[in-house]
Amino acid sequence: MAKLPTLRSRQRGVTAIMTGLMAVVLFAFGGLVLDLGHLYIAKSELQNAADAAALAGAKELNHTAAGVTAAVNKAIAIAAQHRYNFSSTLNITIANIRVGSCPNAGNANAFGRPGTRAPTCTFVPASSITSNALAAGMSFLEVDSGTQNLNTYLMRVAGAAYNTTATAGYAVAGRFETMVTPIGVCAVDPANRTSQYTHSNGQTELVELGFRRGVTYNLFQLNPLASGPSDPYLINPVDAYPNTCDPNHSSANFTAPFICTGSSVVLGSGTGKVYTNTGMTASLDSSLNSRFDDFKSPSVCDPTSAPPDTNIREYRCHPNSALDPACTNSATDTTPTDWMEPGASTLPNREFVETVLNKPTYALPPGPTGITFDKYGPLWSYGPAYHTDGSSPPKAGTPYSTSDANGSNMYHNAAGVNFFDTSGAGYPGSVGTGFSGGTPPPAPYNQTSGKYFKAPSASHPGVVNRRILHIVIVDCRSAPVGPNSCATMDVVGIGRFFMQLKADFSGGPNRYLDAEFAGLIDPVPPSDIRLYR
Template identity: 35%
Template sequence: MSKHTKYSNRSIQKQQGAVAIIVAICLTLLVGMLGLVLDLGHLYVAKTELQNAADSASLSGAKELNGRVTGITSAVARAIEAAGKNNYDLNSNPVVINASNIWVGSCPSDGCMVPISSVTTDALAGDKTFVKVDTGLRSLNTWFIQVLPSIASTTQTFGMAVAGKYKVDITPVAICELPDPGTTHEFGYERGVSYKVSEANPIGPGTMFWIDPESNVPGVCPATSTNATLPYVCTGKTGFTPVAGGTVNTNTGISVPQLSALDSRFGDYTPQNNCDPATAPPDVNVKEYRYNNAGVGAPRDWMGTDPNKQTIQFVQRANVNNLCSQPSRPCMSKPYGLRTATDYGVLWSGFRRSGATVGQWPALYSGNTATSYPEPSPYSQGSGNFFTAPPVATQPGKAGRRVLNMVIVDCTTAGGVCRPAPVLAVGRFLMQRRSNVPGDRDIFVEFGGLLPTPLPTSDIKLYR
């Protein structure tokens, strides 16, 4: 009996020792797992903090890109500033970056990116529309996970983001470069002079070039149909940034629904154009400046010689004494030295030659004069005879909606469907009147000069 009791006590002691070992092992594993959870949570929070810094830095930098070195410089400053407003490691350390953490490119992919410090000229900056920010690896001290053997005492993480332009303020209509008219001009266009878009081309009157609003990759045209382009024509935006020296894909033809979509700027909303006033509001001034209007506020109210046409006279390139009115006859605006007052259409409805004054009209426009010209321009008026508010039923107007940013292209290779054309510049053109007018469907615009910076404004979004 005594032997049996002695044996049982030893067995119990051994079992208690084994349980203690198991409990110790389990506690170690549990503490390790708890440490793993806590340290992974710490890593996740730090990753999120760094990612937020990269996101804000890339968005802030991309907004500054304007196609010039000045924009590159501003992008660096704004990105660094935006990143510095963020902290990481549970909000305990500021995120500090410098130019070495920033890249720019012509597309959001790494293959398009170059270090931002390498962009030192306007020529190099011209096509840079995307900013990439990488915060670099940041070390974090681990907490409880260090109880496990062979586990590092620190971990690392980073934030990376790419932001760039989309929904660029470019109306998907191309206008062709014109021959030198013999006076001050920009790619053949004179400020304050109006043009009929379908005549400004090398093919002949009646032809217009639209551009694919979704792609500038040569031969890749996902939006060539009328229905596909209407939303872009309504809003006056494209899904990419046309830059001088690049290309756009041109499509030939005039579509009544597309012309109607342009007229949303005058408060016209029909099932034909399918424009939404919320995204395509009218202009704040929808007054039309038609050459043949007889009422108050018409062009004849400020032009000494009543205009007898809407735009400048176009003539044949081969023979400037012949009007350009036949298909397959390349057109050009009548040379400056051959013009008379009646060769001009509606002048100065929104723009004028740089620095020009009303008193210079007789010298500038072959004897024409300006009478009762409303400074600074008829289109800029906010009341009176030269102003008309948008229809009450539509959304509130948006200033400048009638000013179309249009690409000026070399049209010698354009025509047909999905034909690449070189981009020469982006110009500002004021719509003087509606386009979808029965019997005279076309786009009539007044040239206001090239954009002050090569890259038009646009919305900015994160790409990755």
């Protein structure tokens, strides 16, 4: 009789089967440890190489085609000094490199990178930069290592699909240039950076290079070298003195993107020399007007790199004649009548420079030889005048209040004139709710609702203080030295000027760039080069 198999005999060989099955699982888990560790190390090596190459290359960018070429060569050389996958050399070419005007590419490169980040701008292949015009404004360098395949060690046990894995390094480096708009205007009093004026009631007022905070200046009227109103100077935005000046870099086409963003690379401090160009092409007004959410032709501004302000309400003067396009009769536009001189018969209309020996007469006191109240135009739309602090040389002290101003003769040679409407519907008594620009004194600009406020379109998110222009103030006591497109001038300061309304350079005597002086910058906003991933 045959012996029946027992349960134990039926289980013979199970251990071998289980060992084989478990080996596959163990190898797979081992692969997670070994191969993922290998992938992590290789990723770090490629990222370090991309970072180093982008930083080194970005230092060579100077908004010229030659600068882009130098940046590409430097990035390729630095990348080749790095190893990945333990011993492999990272060899990249110009095809791995792009340039842009902001750190966030809105369009993917050949390797499908980067992911979505905001705000974005369009990056272009470095190989496409064949002229200085194409290089203008390109201050960021993108380096992509390219997708690198790595052989796995244990994960391949799980199947052929796991024989290789891939990783890459991606980096963008560059600079947001010094935030100085490449426009130059003449100092009213270049010999005195700050001075103090004491009004008849004993209150002091800070005066900076002859400019008064809270007062509007038509920047087309501030060149005392001409026999009449003259253009502001156009500053070469990329050639820093004493380096060689390329006259093409002072052209309207080249400087337009820099005027859009309000940036340049030539001044690290508030003094020194700059290369200037006489004349202001009509089309450049569109580069300034991006701050009012106006991007119509011929504007070259990109809303992502040159966004509008958070408040685009224009503050226009009251018309003294139909021939003055800067002023308005429209009840829908904000004029000085909304916050200035309640019930008076002579309302401010527009600031005109009255010339004595071809120089603007903004010197205090505002007596018979100076401008009278009705000529000032909108006052304090961005902020008030300031007292001095009692130091020598004087510095900004406390801001004026509307009652301080109304009790003085600071804008008129006769006492008893109320300059500001202090009723609830007049000059603002508090900063608008949610205003993101710090805690400035109340003013029409820093309102967030009501008649003094207008938001940009939803598709163009605004940035606070975009209407502030950091403008080069030059010493015009001597004529520029050198050829017109590369003439040198001495810088005595950088001023903050608030655009009250859109610029108009269309020609004739009515060209205007009306801006309220808001003080000198000290120190100048610095430029830097950093990584953006």
